Amino acid sequence: MRIVSNPLRGTGLSPDVEMARGVLRTVADPVRAMLSACPVHAETPLLDRTDLAEALGVASIRIKDERQRMGLGSFKALGGAYAVACAVKEAAEAALGRSVAASELTSDAVKSAVSDLHVLCASAGNHGLSVAAGARVFGVKASVYLSDSVPEGFAERLRGIGATVVRAGEIYEESMAAAEQAGRSEGLLISDSTWPGYVDPALTVLEGYTVLAAETVEAMEAPTHIFLQAGVGGMASAVAATLREAWGSDPKIIVVEPDAAACLLEGVQAGGPVTAPGPVSNMGRLDCKDPSHVALEYLAREADAFVTLSDDEASSAVARLAEISLESSPSGAAGLAALITCRDADRTALGLSGDSRILAVMSEGAV
Numbered sequence: 621m622r623i624v625s626n627p628l629r630g631t632g633l634s635p636d637v638e639m640a641r642g643v644l645r646t647v648a649d650p651v652r653a654m655l656s657a658c659p660v661h662a663e664t665p666l667l668d669r670t671d672l673a674e675a676l677g678v679a680s681i682r683i684k685d686e687r688q689r690m691g692l693g694s695f696k697a698l699g700g701a702y703a704v705a706c707a708v709k710e711a712a713e714a715a716l717g718r719s720v721a722a723s724e725l726t727s728d729a730v731k732s733a734v735s736d737l738h739v740l741c742a743s744a745g746n747h748g749l750s751v752a753a754g755a756r757v758f759g760v761k762a763s764v765y766l767s768d769s770v771p772e773g774f775a776e777r778l779r780g781i782g783a784t785v786v787r788a789g790e791i792y793e794e795s796m797a798a799a800e801q802a803g804r805s806e807g808l809l810i811s812d813s814t815w816p817g818y819v820d821p822a823l824t825v826l827e828g829y830t831v832l833a834a835e836t837v838e839a840m841e842a843p844t845h846i847f848l849q850a851g852v853g854g855m856a857s858a859v860a861a862t863l864r865e866a867w868g869s870d871p872k873i874i875v876v877e878p879d880a881a882a883c884l885l886e887g888v889q890a891g892g893p894v895t896a897p898g899p900v901s902n903m904g905r906l907d908c909k910d911p912s913h914v915a916l917e918y919l920a921r922e923a924d925a926f927v928t929l930s931d932d933e934a935s936s937a938v939a940r941l942a943e944i945s946l947e948s949s950p951s952g953a954a955g956l957a958a959l960i961t962c963r964d965a966d967r968t969a970l971g972l973s974g975d976s977r978i979l980a981v982m983s984e985g986a987v
């Protein structure tokens with residue numbers, strides 16, 4: 621485990637750095653209004669695990685439990701599906717020449733107006749499921765690009781909900797390049813990351829994630845420490861933005877990445893986006909070697925610390941959590957894994973004590 625206190629906290633990256641920029645929108649209500657058209661949309665639980673808090677020597681541990689989100693198994697359900705809904709709305713309004721209400725999006729008139737729409741994305745698994753589920757609800761075509769490192773189980777689930785699966789490359793970044801290429805001629809790319817020349821509709825995807833944070837704010841008082849696992853940093857940035865707005869600058873925000881893919885930590889150290897190469901990690905959904913630029917810019921200013929975990933540390937935390945009926949994957953449990961892995965010196969570095977009140981997100985169930 622490695623802990624780096626954020627040298628850019630409060631100031632952020634220099635405005636002179638050439639990178640994609642965009643404003644994170646943190647108003648969750650329009651997202652909730654749109655998602656309420658979806659029958660499986662429901663608030664997820666916020667667990668209060670006093671047993672784990674006692675075992676780890678902190679005052680409390682609250683866990684936003686995203687394992688059942690919209691029946692898709694992760695928080696990612698919120699982002700891609702919402703971005704597809706927004707794309708459908710826009711296409712329908714252009715085709716019909718009038719405004720279209722959220723309640724109309726699944727009507728036959730809208731479906732026939734947008735039947736040519738084709739959405740595509742690259743995915744480490746969960747984002748693709750969200751885009752594909754949205755496409756199915758609104759009757760549009762979806763293609764999902766998966767690298768060889770994504771388990772076949774995800775491919776089967778994607779095909780099961782009607783998406784075309786395209787295997788492309790060995791690692792996530794190669795599948796992303798293939799999806800980006802296809803997006804130029806074959807359809808609308810709905811990525812969960814941002815880079816120069818591509819910011820929207822990824823910002824819409826991030827806006828979807830703010831729902832999990834808004835639900836959390838409504839259900840608890842401000843904690844002292846917030847552990848957020850990150851791949852490209854989309855979830856951590858969208859959740860952190862919403863929580864900072866509600867709870868101010870006191871809670872310590874700790875971003876957790878695999879040591880094989882610490883692109884946010886390294887970006888903050890380098891003062892701008894960099895590729896962080898490394899071997900394939902067992903934290904598959906966090907195994908992103910390039911950050912989302914918008915997420916990096918935001919986290920560079922707002923995160924207090926960046927932590928990296930080894931595959932072994934993630935696996936042993938997953939096993940320990942399973943013993944107390946908190947089944948998850950190394951990706952889904954990485955935030956809690958960082959807390960579990962802390963030794964005395966790490967606790968000091970993160971300002972953890974017996975009075976600490978922890979918030980973590982269990983971002984997916986066991987895979």
Ligand SMILES: Cc1ncc(COP(=O)(O)O)c(C=O)c1O
Nearest residue numbers: 850851852853854855905983984
């Ligand atoms: C379960 C899970 N947790 C965390 C993440 C990290 O999210 P982000 O890539 O937005 O940082 C992902 C990304 O796919 C994920 O699927």
